[in-house]
Amino acid sequence: MFAIRQYEFGPASNLLFEEVPDPSPAPGQVRVTVAAAGVHLVDTTIRKGAFGPVGFPMTPGREVAGVVTALGGDVSPDWLGRRVVAHLGMANGGYAELAVADVTSLHALADDVSFEAAVAMIGTGRTVVGVLDAAKLTSDDVVLVTSAAGGMGTLFVQEARRVGAQVVGLASGEKLDHVMDNGADAAIDYTRPDWSNGIKDMTVVLDGVGGEVGETALKTLGVGGRQIIYGWASGKPTPISTEALFAKSLTATVALGPGLTRRGLRVLEEESMAGLASGRFVPLVNPPFALRDAAKAHEALESRATVGKVVLKP
Numbered sequence: 001m002f003a004i005r006q007y008e009f010g011p012a013s014n015l016l017f018e019e020v021p022d023p024s025p026a027p028g029q030v031r032v033t034v035a036a037a038g039v040h041l042v043d044t045t046i047r048k049g050a051f052g053p054v055g056f057p058m059t060p061g062r063e064v065a066g067v068v069t070a071l072g073g074d075v076s077p078d079w080l081g082r083r084v085v086a087h088l089g090m091a092n093g094g095y096a097e098l099a100v101a102d103v104t105s106l107h108a109l110a111d112d113v114s115f116e117a118a119v120a121m122i123g124t125g126r127t128v129v130g131v132l133d134a135a136k137l138t139s140d141d142v143v144l145v146t147s148a149a150g151g152m153g154t155l156f157v158q159e160a161r162r163v164g165a166q167v168v169g170l171a172s173g174e175k176l177d178h179v180m181d182n183g184a185d186a187a188i189d190y191t192r193p194d195w196s197n198g199i200k201d202m203t204v205v206l207d208g209v210g211g212e213v214g215e216t217a218l219k220t221l222g223v224g225g226r227q228i229i230y231g232w233a234s235g236k237p238t239p240i241s242t243e244a245l246f247a248k249s250l251t252a253t254v255a256l257g258p259g260l261t262r263r264g265l266r267v268l269e270e271e272s273m274a275g276l277a278s279g280r281f282v283p284l285v286n287p288p289f290a291l292r293d294a295a296k297a298h299e300a301l302e303s304r305a306t307v308g309k310v311v312l313k314p
Contacts, residue, residue: 003017009049012299025070028075028102029101032068034094036313037119038063038123039310039311039312040123040310046092060094061088064094068080086102088105095291121276122272126269130263131255141163142201149308154284158282170217178307182284202221203225204227204228205228207228210231211232212234214232214238225251227251230255283309285311286307286311291312297310
């Protein structure tokens with residue numbers, strides 16, 4: 001099979017397209033012929049070494065969807081030929097034509113669910129569900145969504161509209177059209193230095209950008225507002241002082257780590273996939289990159305040149 005291989009930490013150019021032996025599923029595992037593999041911002045940080053040591057050479061990728069084509073021992077034969085999606089955890093191995101996954105990680109897919117949509121929801125979607133648990137949006141809210149054209153931001157806009165809240169989405173350039181098409185009440189270019197002028201009395205900020213954008217977004221909150229932090233794509237967390245919270249009785253909640261996983265990742269995945277099946281969530285998928293172009297996918301994601309979920313297709 002062909003797969004992406006990485007031999008050392010570093011830039012996207014370290015992701016090499018190579019022919020490697022087919023993997024064999026161990027007991028309790030299946031082999032999936034990959035139809036779509038998810039590319040996440042976390043993948044880029046793993047590539048750079050920010051998550052600590054990994055075994056080299058490695059094949060990156062933690063989200064796969066496809067068809068089960070081989071079974072390891074102690075796996076029910078009912079899985080053979082099934083359309084599935086799985087999150088591989090920190091095991092990696094998804095940027096490949098074939099991947100192995102624990103049978104306990106599998107979610108069966110209906111025939112009318114695309115592999116691209118499924119892989120967009122298995123990891124990103126479970127995080128979205130956890131963040132929404134913390135946000136507790138209602139029809140009384142006025143929500144500011146940072147990175148509203150991204151994989152998570154797209155789903156946050158949809159959920160805010162579903163519950164009857166008003167929603168303002170931050171994006172840049174041509175991505176503003178995507179935000180409006182997705183149902184936002186307004187879309188604002190956060191690259192403008194004066195982007196926050198006139199924005200006030202937000203009740204909720206969904207902050208996955210951090211840095212200056214997150215700090216400015218905090219200032220748009222009205223009395224009693226709440227900032228839900230789920231990342232810092234800018235490279236720096238949102239600086240929040242106790243004084244800023246006291247000034248308007250604000251709350252700041254981190255919806256990652258224990259706050260995200262307290263319900264259990266499998267539960268979050270099941271809710272995410274149910275939301276996909278019911279139409280509650282409609283993921284936006286960036287035009288897929290070919291597997292051999294994984295380096296280009298990483299570069300595009302890091303430069304903010306993509307919209308929605310980034311996907312590789314073998």
